[in-house]
Amino acid sequence: MDNNLNDIFSALADPTRRAVIERLTTGPAPVSELHLGHDMAMPSFLKHLGKLESAGLIHTAKAGRVRTVHLEAAPIARAVDWLTHHRTLWEGRLDRLSALAEHLEKEPKDG
Amino acid sequence: MDNNLNDIFSALADPTRRAVIERLTTGPAPVSELHLGHDMAMPSFLKHLGKLESAGLIHTAKAGRVRTVHLEAAPIARAVDWLTHHRTLWEGRLDRLSALAEHLEKEPKDG
DNA sequence: CAGATTGTTATCCATATGGCTAAGTAATCA
DNA sequence: TGATTACTTAGCCATATGGATAACAATCTG
Numbered sequence: 523m524d525n526n527l528n529d530i531f532s533a534l535a536d537p538t539r540r541a542v543i544e545r546l547t548t549g550p551a552p553v554s555e556l557h558l559g560h561d562m563a564m565p566s567f568l569k570h571l572g573k574l575e576s577a578g579l580i581h582t583a584k585a586g587r588v589r590t591v592h593l594e595a596a597p598i599a600r601a602v603d604w605l606t607h608h609r610t611l612w613e614g615r616l617d618r619l620s621a622l623a624e625h626l627e628k629e630p631k632d633g
Numbered sequence: 634m635d636n637n638l639n640d641i642f643s644a645l646a647d648p649t650r651r652a653v654i655e656r657l658t659t660g661p662a663p664v665s666e667l668h669l670g671h672d673m674a675m676p677s678f679l680k681h682l683g684k685l686e687s688a689g690l691i692h693t694a695k696a697g698r699v700r701t702v703h704l705e706a707a708p709i710a711r712a713v714d715w716l717t718h719h720r721t722l723w724e725g726r727l728d729r730l731s732a733l734a735e736h737l738e739k740e741p742k743d744g
Numbered sequence: 745c746a747g748a749t750t751g752t753t754a755t756c757c758a759t760a761t762g763g764c765t766a767a768g769t770a771a772t773c774a
Numbered sequence: 775t776g777a778t779t780a781c782t783t784a785g786c787c788a789t790a791t792g793g794a795t796a797a798c799a800a801t802c803t804g
Binding site for chain 1: 638639640642643645646647648651654655658706709710712713715716717719720
């Protein structure tokens with residue numbers, strides 16, 4: 523379960539893969555089209571797609587000789603959830619800290 | 634700039650490091666306390682802290698022989714920003730798709 | 745059918761990652 | 775001062791990662 527967060531975050535930890543995701547937000551695309559603009563050989567590029575797929579961030583379907591790649595919405599939500607949950611926690615802390623700071627500033631410093 | 638997203642996401646792609654972050658949302662802690670409960674040698678654990686620190690997710694300060702570790706709020710916001718931005722984009726797409734699906738369902742199927 | 749497209753599989757390689765032990769330094773305590 | 779505590783540094787090791795080439799397979803297209 524939680525293990526999946528590993529795959530999701532590590533899938534996102536690469537600019538090639540983030541670029542693929544960005545491209546896919548404009549709609550599904552065949553592998554060869556996604557490959558354009560990425561300066562690497564096709565098999566290398568396919569490994570990236572493989573990671574995105576096994577992290578559940580995309581799914582693919584082959585028709586004829588063309589494989590079309592689609593974005594998957596659900597898993598990113600898990601990453602967002604983790605981040606926002608913890609961000610909330612520690613920004614809460616920071617808020618309390620700055621409240622404390624303000625409080626201290628309002629104290630008569632030493633005059 | 635954007636390069637930092639690599640470091641942030643890959644720092645988050647490990648359960649030990651996420652656990653450290655979770656712990657730190659309850660407040661700063663010395664290295665040795667953070668180390669408790671992680672079944673690995675101190676030098677291994679320090680590598681994790683090193684990654685968190687070079688990703689900017691934590692900062693540390695040494696007083697005497699104790700190094701205290703603090704959470705850093707800003708960088709996580711960058712990760713959240715990337716995710717929510719793209720989530721919005723593709724959930725938007727999914728919305729349009731389901732709207733289309735609904736629309737098609739309302740059409741007389743084949744007549 | 746011949747040839748071009750579009751992947752796919754199999755290997756290989758260099759570097760990064762995540763773990764270890766051993767040994768060293770720098771405070772603090774008895 | 776000697777021992778203990780709390781890291782720190784320096785290697786070493788196995789596996790994962792991100793890249794490559796070469797060769798194969800399965801569609802289309804003419």
